[in-house]
Amino acid sequence: MNPNRRRFLTTSSLALAAATVDLSKLFAQAGRPAPQTPQTAFIPLRGTVGVFTGQGGTIGYHISKEGVVVVDAQMPVTAKICLEGIKERDGGRMIDILVNTHHHGDHTGGNPVFKSSVKKILAHANVPELQRAAAARQAASRPNDPAPEIVVADATFTSTWREDVGGEWMALKYYGAAHTSGDAVVTFEKANVVHMGDLVFNRMHPYIDRPAGASIANWIKVLEHTVADHQNSTTYIFGHGSAKFGVTGARADLLYMRDYLTALLGFVRGEINAGKPKDVIVKITDPLTGFPDHGPLIERVLTPAYEEVTA
Template sequence: MKARLLATLATACMTLSAFAQDFSKVEIKTHNVSGDVYMLEGYGGNIGVLSTSKGLLLVDDQFQGLAEKIEHAMQSINDQPLKYVVNTHYHGDHTGSNGYFSHKAPIFAHVNVRERLANKKEPNKNELPVVTYDNGVNIYLDSEHIQLRHFPTGHTDGDTVVYFKQANVIHTGDLFFNGRFPYIDLKGGGNVKGYLKSVNTIISDYPADAVIIPGHGNITNIEGYKTFAAMLEYSIEHVETALAQGKSEEDILAMGIGEKYKDYSWAFISEERWLKTLIAGLGK
């Protein structure tokens, strides 16, 4: 009951309008990841920043009420103009400040991100990406080569992974919740097995010594991502086996996820919500 209450409260907190939230006490913390790539930690998805003498590139921008704090944090790294913004997917904790930054730089995203933002109940044309792509695109800024690559049917249907080739840094967006159960947006084109497939493809296709900025959680590496992948594989097999045995949702919730991964439960995605996602995604 307590876990369910926490998840409900967290869901409400994450989906409220930015105008209804008080971000006055939120601190944007800056972490150097590798070379000229930084991570900004605040309230919402982790932000990536590329700092060069020819300008800055921003990956995701959290909530609207944090835009000026995010901008100040970027300027504290390097007081150069913002050149590009990338959205890894459409969720508000990654795109909420689009309206603010769109006046400063073009926003890049997968075509499905633009479509989903445009189809919101109260769409704001200033929030929309102005450069879209199907499979991916390359951006060159100073000496850095930034590769944007679309991964379909994972967290959503518009996921982009950002790879800073010179710095050897990957920003996975929400295809990685480090040390936590992930949110898979089944209503937004997400897919349980597609999520695992995307994770395994990233692990195999990118350098083994790459540093990773996850969508949520601490900076890590490919080995940390493999630990997350093992949790996904176990969870899918665990629930698939139970469903094949004819167990009901009630039975599976009573069975739980098992001791090994109980600590992956967090405020937004509790063990119960994770199991319900798996049941809904695998039971079709």
């Protein structure tokens, strides 16, 4: 028997067994809280555009009588909730385009849920391969887990893309390597709203995916170019944000993120110049001077910063 099939049957029969008992008791016995339905919300922003929050990266949406766009797909559970909410709001029509701002699982994990309801999935040309490579790495690191289903974009662009979707001009632009090497900035021109994907972690330490081609030095420039290409009044949606500062904001928040990345590189460069070895530098937990909202420094940002400075 195909091992995946056997595993599927095992988990299915477990699921059936679990369905007949009180789940909360089962979890309480295991010393864990019962899983709860994730908190989700649809938040209208401006014109036809809004943001859906659930688990993983934020989802942007544009819904008009003539066209529907969804930006990012989160994970399967909240993707289902989002899709149901979109169908309520658009009268059940096909979604014209699902955009993936980049390949990470918390932005593309819901692609299989959306697939049959969207005409196409659009992403930067590097995204499908990055997504397959990440899935292969994950499968290799967890050989006993069933491989999650992946669905990759079936339409791609390389530098810019622009189209009228139901009366709203939507533009995608690739500014070069930053958070990964496939980050698209998605602009809804009439609504004057931009989805940044993970190019902004609002007042949080970001994830910097060097194996996927990330560049902190270029990320700094990407944020500056994005601000220059938009207006003072543009509203930005961020992939992630701290509870205090949230997942939407303005150009000042992009420049704050730029300053944080500049300070991070400068700090690590200084520590290297002071003669400290890598294993000491990556364990530093003092907050980055001038950026107290981010909390203590963490290895997740210090390691890629060290590797970039010493590359």
